[in-house]
Amino acid sequence: MKEHLARERDKDWLEDMAGREFRTGLGGKWDRWTKGFLGHWEIFRKNKLGLFGLGLLIIFAAMALLSYIPPLIDPMYEPMTGVDPDILWTQGPTKAHWLGTDFIGRDILSQLLVGARIAFLVGITAAFMAVAIGTSMGLISGYLGKRVDMILMRIADIIMVMPGLLVILILSAVIGKLSVWNLVIIIGLLRWASVARVIRSQTLSLRERPYVQAAIISGASKGRIIFRHIGPNVLPLSFLYMTFGVTTAILVEAALAFLGFGDPGTVSWGMMLQWVWKTGNMFKAPYWLLPPGICISLITLSFYLIGRALDEVVNPRLRQR
Amino acid sequence: MSLLEIRNLTLHYGTTKGMVQAVDKVSFSLDKGESVGLVGESGCGKSSIAMAIMKLMPPNAVIKGGEILFKGENILLKDDEEIRGIRWREISMVFQAAMNALNPVISVGDQIIEAIQAHNEMSESEAWEKVKELYTLVGLDPGRGKSYPHEYSGGMKQRAIIAMSLACSPDLIIADEPTTALDVIMQDQIIQEIVALQDRSDMAMIYISHDISVIAETCGKTGVMYAGKIVEYADTDSLFYDTLHPYTKALLSSYPSIKGEVKRLNPIPGEPPNLLDPPKGCRFYPRCPKKKEICKSQEPEYLEVKKDHFVACHLVKRAKGGGRAR
Amino acid sequence: MHLGKFVLVRATQIAITFFIILSLLFILFRVAPGDPASLVIDPQMTPEDVEETRAIFGLDKPLYQQYLIYVKNFIQGEFGSSFYYGKPVLEVIGEKLPNTILLFTTSIILSALAGISWGKVIAWRRGSLLDSSVTVVGLVSHTLFLPWIALLLVWVFAYWMNWFPLTGMITPELWVDPDTGTVRKVLDVLHHMVLPLSVLFTIHFGGFMLIMRSSMLETLKEDYIVTARAKGLTEKQIRERHAAKNAALPVVTSVGLSLAFSINGGAITETIFSWPGIGRELVFSVSNSDYPLAQIAFLLIAALVLVANLVVDVLYAYLDPRIKY
Numbered sequence: 001m002k003e004h005l006a007r008e009r010d011k012d013w014l015e016d017m018a019g020r021e022f023r024t025g026l027g028g029k030w031d032r033w034t035k036g037f038l039g040h041w042e043i044f045r046k047n048k049l050g051l052f053g054l055g056l057l058i059i060f061a062a063m064a065l066l067s068y069i070p071p072l073i074d075p076m077y078e079p080m081t082g083v084d085p086d087i088l089w090t091q092g093p094t095k096a097h098w099l100g101t102d103f104i105g106r107d108i109l110s111q112l113l114v115g116a117r118i119a120f121l122v123g124i125t126a127a128f129m130a131v132a133i134g135t136s137m138g139l140i141s142g143y144l145g146k147r148v149d150m151i152l153m154r155i156a157d158i159i160m161v162m163p164g165l166l167v168i169l170i171l172s173a174v175i176g177k178l179s180v181w182n183l184v185i186i187i188g189l190l191r192w193a194s195v196a197r198v199i200r201s202q203t204l205s206l207r208e209r210p211y212v213q214a215a216i217i218s219g220a221s222k223g224r225i226i227f228r229h230i231g232p233n234v235l236p237l238s239f240l241y242m243t244f245g246v247t248t249a250i251l252v253e254a255a256l257a258f259l260g261f262g263d264p265g266t267v268s269w270g271m272m273l274q275w276v277w278k279t280g281n282m283f284k285a286p287y288w289l290l291p292p293g294i295c296i297s298l299i300t301l302s303f304y305l306i307g308r309a310l311d312e313v314v315n316p317r318l319r320q321r
Numbered sequence: 322m323s324l325l326e327i328r329n330l331t332l333h334y335g336t337t338k339g340m341v342q343a344v345d346k347v348s349f350s351l352d353k354g355e356s357v358g359l360v361g362e363s364g365c366g367k368s369s370i371a372m373a374i375m376k377l378m379p380p381n382a383v384i385k386g387g388e389i390l391f392k393g394e395n396i397l398l399k400d401d402e403e404i405r406g407i408r409w410r411e412i413s414m415v416f417q418a419a420m421n422a423l424n425p426v427i428s429v430g431d432q433i434i435e436a437i438q439a440h441n442e443m444s445e446s447e448a449w450e451k452v453k454e455l456y457t458l459v460g461l462d463p464g465r466g467k468s469y470p471h472e473y474s475g476g477m478k479q480r481a482i483i484a485m486s487l488a489c490s491p492d493l494i495i496a497d498e499p500t501t502a503l504d505v506i507m508q509d510q511i512i513q514e515i516v517a518l519q520d521r522s523d524m525a526m527i528y529i530s531h532d533i534s535v536i537a538e539t540c541g542k543t544g545v546m547y548a549g550k551i552v553e554y555a556d557t558d559s560l561f562y563d564t565l566h567p568y569t570k571a572l573l574s575s576y577p578s579i580k581g582e583v584k585r586l587n588p589i590p591g592e593p594p595n596l597l598d599p600p601k602g603c604r605f606y607p608r609c610p611k612k613k614e615i616c617k618s619q620e621p622e623y624l625e626v627k628k629d630h631f632v633a634c635h636l637v638k639r640a641k642g643g644g645r646a647r
Numbered sequence: 648m649h650l651g652k653f654v655l656v657r658a659t660q661i662a663i664t665f666f667i668i669l670s671l672l673f674i675l676f677r678v679a680p681g682d683p684a685s686l687v688i689d690p691q692m693t694p695e696d697v698e699e700t701r702a703i704f705g706l707d708k709p710l711y712q713q714y715l716i717y718v719k720n721f722i723q724g725e726f727g728s729s730f731y732y733g734k735p736v737l738e739v740i741g742e743k744l745p746n747t748i749l750l751f752t753t754s755i756i757l758s759a760l761a762g763i764s765w766g767k768v769i770a771w772r773r774g775s776l777l778d779s780s781v782t783v784v785g786l787v788s789h790t791l792f793l794p795w796i797a798l799l800l801v802w803v804f805a806y807w808m809n810w811f812p813l814t815g816m817i818t819p820e821l822w823v824d825p826d827t828g829t830v831r832k833v834l835d836v837l838h839h840m841v842l843p844l845s846v847l848f849t850i851h852f853g854g855f856m857l858i859m860r861s862s863m864l865e866t867l868k869e870d871y872i873v874t875a876r877a878k879g880l881t882e883k884q885i886r887e888r889h890a891a892k893n894a895a896l897p898v899v900t901s902v903g904l905s906l907a908f909s910i911n912g913g914a915i916t917e918t919i920f921s922w923p924g925i926g927r928e929l930v931f932s933v934s935n936s937d938y939p940l941a942q943i944a945f946l947l948i949a950a951l952v953l954v955a956n957l958v959v960d961v962l963y964a965y966l967d968p969r970i971k972y
């Protein structure tokens with residue numbers, strides 16, 4: 001009976017399998033993991049837009065990795081401090097500077113590459129925090145119900161009704177300039193609310209499944225039920241929300257930097273836009289204005305497309321017949 | 322000329338896994354005022370036939386052959402505008418109330434008026450009068466017309482759907498499982514209503530159900546379907562008392578009877594065949610208690626073995642002198 | 648009347664929520680590093696003013712009393728004086744609020760309506776070229792970075808083509824001149840509104856359209872669509888009366904959920920276009936450390952979002968007869 005229920009639980013998790021045999025030789029659990037993963041990959045693969053998004057993402061990841069290279073070639077390519085001694089103002093693309101230079105002669109391409117790095121760091125860390133907190137809160141709230149549920153969800157509702165960007169603005173008024181890591185923490189502390197809501201509804205429905213009921217009857221502790229039994233089954237949803245979380249985190253960081261509230265020590269795409277705007281070069285320097293904006297929009301697009309494709313994996317209903 | 326004549330209708334559905342042969346060479350006909358019941362398990366094709374008659378098949382349905390002659394004209398060849406004219410005015414449908422057949426955001430009365438005004442030049446107030454008439458006819462409070470579907474009980478919804486089907490006084494009504502999912506008392510009431518309505522008018526009716534006892538109460542003729550084919554077709558009395566096809570026999574004996582002796586129920590073992598790749602011979606072969614070798618390899622012909630009694634089975638011998646192939 | 652009661656209940660709920668936000672803000676400002684007094688006392692005030700302000704805000708009293716005074720002040724509209732403007736905050740905010748409401752509500756309504764009608768049409772023609780192209784447009788516009796698209800539009804249409812003004816809501820000369828008629832003034836505002844409105848519209852349209860499209864596709868699978876067709880209704884009737892009415896409901900919900908997010912974009916747009924609204928004031932006041940103004944600007948925006956949520960909820964309840972109130 002326990003075997004059967006354990007299989008039911010894992011089946012939930014590995015909902016739709018490709019039906020292919022794949023043995024890692026490491027034994028049952030690993031086989032099931034890889035089979036599940038491949039099964040999901042099959043579904044993901046069919047969504048062409050999702051693949052396009054994934055492709056874009058890989059390009060950006062490459063950019064982030066490449067960002068370490070330019071300063072090694074020549075110190076003048078240092079995004080923050082590197083100044084081309086021959087050029088002291090903004091200029092269009094040349095052989096030395098493929099995207100031109102900004103208003104004090106810094107190379108735009110290196111800035112762009114570092115921006116990718118920052119975007120990933122900020123995006124992924126903030127999203128991870130938000131999803132980790134949100135999933136836990138959602139599981140606890142959904143499973144325990146009643147008082148705990150009511151209080152947690154009230155808090156979540158209040159957070160969700162407040163415009164995140166503006167909350168951070170007010171916080172920076174009081175606390176002072178926010179460093180990137182402060183920002184990541186704050187975003188995490190704000191975003192968990194919407195994730196929690198979704199995980200909570202999922203938990204509520206999973207709570208009624210036979211294998212959970214069996215675990216309760218057999219005396220498993222609450223913690224064990226939540227994290228060992230229900231947990232793995234909400235993970236796909238969490239993962240999905242992480243992709244959306246990354247986009248919002250990147251957008252918030254970019255918007256704040258743009259408005260002038262970003263961390264002055266980091267070069268992000270939002271910062272680049274702030275510089276081009278505030279130094280009045282908006283109309284004169286398309287090579288400076290266009291790349292950062294395109295990057296932000298494209299990375300958002302890529303995560304969004306991936307998210308939509310993942311949605312098909314998580315929600316069998318959405319798949320094409 | 323019969324009101325409705327279906328000849329060798331063959332309908333397949335295209336799916337990602339291949340073509341499902343849902344309906345295969347089905348033929349029967351219906352005269353004015355007649356009522357025919359189509360009974361069979363889920364997936365046997367009866368609903369598909371109903372949809373085909375009104376040309377409401379889903380986009381992945383393909384008519385592979387046959388004709389549907391309504392008042393002598395082939396419906397399958399008509400264009401959209403002609404069909405729209407026929408729908409509801411000449412042929413209407415009674416859907417299952419348990420489904421979402423009524424739009425939740427429009428009042429029930431308005432939905433009936435819609436049907437009326439689509440085919441008649443009537444003002445809104447005249448149409449409302451008609452709605453009240455129809456409601457009284459089916460036993461609903463005429464004042465409830467402005468309510469929304471979710472405010473009706475299951476039985477009320479079913480009556481409203483029946484009322485709606487009568488709105489344009491059609492020549493033929495197709496009732497697709499109208500009493501399934503209602504409790505037995507309500508079911509009985511509704512069936513009585515339907516029988517009474519039918520008696521009063523000269524509307525023809527096709528009654529589709531998986532419940533043979535319901536069909537026994539309402540229809541003059543009955544067709545038994547299995548895996549996309551009609552296996553037996555006769556007037557209801559003959560079907561019950563002179564059952565010829567093994568499937569029909571099995572179907573009848575799998576229902577308990579309150580009267581009569583206490584017998585063991587005999588469910589039919591096994592499952593219907595996969596219609597993606599139906600077997601060559603008789604489709605009932607694997608589950609048939611009386612199967613013979615020939616049943617496996619050769620499809621039985623659909624023949625009239627006695628007067629107005631059709632069967633598709635190798636084991637039924639033709640009555641002497643009788644038997645025309647259809 | 649049922650609807651009235653529903654509104655009352657929801658209004659009470661949002662009042663409570665607002666109150667909680669108000670309190671959180673109080674805590675935030677007291678918890679902040681530095682002398683809390685500096686938050687309301689302008690370094691440039693005269694000693695008499697300082698004394699007066701201390702009295703109004705009760706800065707010498709214990710914390711819980713300060714809190715009560717704080718709430719009382721807010722309810723009475725005693726917001727303190729803006730450091731930057733040197734005027735009472737109430738005056739400053741009062742003239743900016745309508746401008747934000749104008750821009751914000753117009754953009755939401757327009758993009759929702761456009762999203763619904765386009766989503767409806769392309770879902771009906773699923774798989775066609777129209778469907779694919781509009782979907783792509785929707786996807787791209789949904790993910791554009793707002794400040795960037797705003798800068799682009801300004802560059803192309805205001806700077807290059809000179810079709811629209813670069814910034815602001817009005818042309819001062821026009822409004823100062825006593826001979827300008829009302830119509831002219833209204834047109835002037837509209838002229839200034841085109842670009843900021845376009846920015847907000849572009850960003851929001853995509854999302855609503857995509858939701859309407861998938862909602863419509865789901866709705867088309869419903870049984871009542873088959874009934875409608877069986878009744879002999881025309882395709883247009885089916886699409887409009889039966890499908891779209893149902894499919895639009897999730898879009899309304901989504902408008903409600905996205906309001907907080909949209910106001911962020913509104914604030915950024917106001918800043919870029921120097922549109923004199925409270926979003927811009929919030930941004931400015933934070934950069935200038937104009938604490939009284941910043942607080943109130945934030946609270947007003949929060950209130951705006953809450954009220955907008957209420958309106959959307961009521962609208963949904965009105966549209967969906969299944970909602971009981």
